[in-house]
Amino acid sequence: MTSFQDLDRHFGALPPERVQALVVIAEARGREEVLRRQNPAGLETLRAVALIQSAEASNAIENIHASRERIEALIADKTTPQNRSEQEIAGYRLVLDQIHANGPDIPFESRFVEQLHGSLSRFTGDRTAGKWKGVDNRVEEHHPDGTVVERFRPVSAADTPTAMKDLHAGFARAMQEGRHAPLLLVATYVLDFLVIHPFRDRNGRMARLNTLWLLYVCGHEVGRYISIEKLIEESRETYYEALHRSTLGWHERKHDLGPWTDYFLGIVVAAYRELENRTALVNGRGSKRALITFYIRASLSDEFKVAQIRDASPGVSDAYISKVLGELKADGAIEPVGRGRGAGWRRLRPDVE
Template identity: 25%
Template sequence: MYTPYFKISPKITEYLTQIGIIYGYLKSTPLPIKYQKEYQNRILSEIIHSSTAIEGNNLSEKQVHGVLNGVKIKGYERDVKEVENYYKAIKYISGLPINSNFKISEEIILKINGIILNGIRDEEAGKYRTKELYVGTYIPPKPKDISTLTTEFIDWLNNPIPHDLSPILYAGIAHYKLVAIHPFIDGNGRTTRILTKLMLKKYGYDFIKYFSLESYYNRQRKFYYEALDSADSHRVEGQPDLSIWLEYFTLTLFVQAQRAQTQIETLIKTKPRQIKFHLNERQKKIIIYLKEHSSITTSEYMKISSLSPKGAYNDLQKLNKAGIIEKKGILKSSFYTLKNYKL
């Protein structure tokens, strides 16, 4: 049975206390309806952009937002696929019947990796690696040991949490351990960050609604890797010491939760502004089209306006933000409908 070694420092205790207070505030302070969808879509784009960027994805956050809204981006096929796959992996865990009794199985972990690598490394997607890897100076376990190590890890995951251990620390330990096993040929970091979300949600911390852990890791990429590496460079009786990593993990949650609190407080205090919006001739065509057809896609608007994918997307987004049209669906299935508006 896997038995992690770590010490709970005063900083970890303080971070956990503050996270609990702020999360209580976030859950009890719903955003005004007019801000909810935009805020959650922005957080989703931030999560997906950051987690894929950590692994070398070249798309900007704005481009990621565009991909999630059906915009075609040429010349970045693999990057676009990585973004689409990460969104699908988040959607997959969001659809699981998660509660405190939910069991995280080997099948779920393999499925997450399979989704992440789908269409990128199909032969290896959702399968344990059969080759040795070198991750910087770190040498992960040999392929022959992966199945046993992963089974022990999953058994530990599903054991009752000790009464004196925060579920947040449990998720942090899981994050470190799966990265250390490095069971897949590719996508280990992304699979781990999805699994961490799943674990936190299992124990009542559905942070994905409010903020992105990944954006902090991405901004502090060097420190993220150093914190993970610290467990192996600081050993106690030959066993990795997770103390520094867990301090970093809880700091990340605290900083991002605090940031979310500030953003939400700002939105709540923001007074609605009267927006004067003047349609150009292209945008008038959208309104006319919607009066006749009830809905329009980005591709359909490109045909009637002769605009590029980016130009068509920008026009539709302006009308969407102005409250003239409403976006429904996501990715390739997205479309727009007309709200109350008269030419």
């Protein structure tokens, strides 16, 4: 039933733009290895930022939110979760840590997917966690007018254990055969995982964690430094549209993996570009300052507020942000505007450093 049974139909003749995306990613991967050797201190800053953004963004896609201050404390393991949202975020951080530490070495087998799902739910007390679903589930889209639309029909609970076994066997076989680019196989796995929807809950978050895990398996570490989840959250509408287009006809093996594959490759390309843009700015000792000045320089609007800088600079204290803004003001690069709750700043020149 999985897409791995028909890979030649999906990827036998790749369109030029898909081939080009694979080439761009391969070249960027080579440069990533150089960056790791040249600027380890700067990449450590990016790693800390990515952890916060990943836990925040992946849960936000599921409408699970907490304040940035609480998220940073949970990521740093300096507090215990105080409510259900924080329990979910803490669980995501736990699995992120496991994947970042051991991703390439964890056998990519369905039993370990179950184990990681159990870790994802560790703080919630969910007794169904870490086990394939026991009842059928539905994937629906709820609109503001009250209408409900089915996004796709998941595999039944009865068929899920066999479907997951076949999915992992198909992925392992395709990787061993080496006929198709590994990243195409990652895209295939993630789509099928989402259609199977093997757990009662947290399938979307597990799909994003599996994506990070599989990138490690394929030798791509960009997800360590750039939040893949944040890029997905920022393109949420395109994400759901690509997923919808590629799941049509899945159960009848008439679906088209193209839209989803192109979206997935686009996310990986965007991650590598973001990595190169950020490492060009972050240079170890001045890394936190670079996060602030990068946001100011890259902002589409000349006017901005401290809250926007705070969101773009996870882990940077308000006191340090105020210090840098004061220095930039003294240098004539920015000026304060407004008063009270509407107060903000205005960029005076494009070369903010």
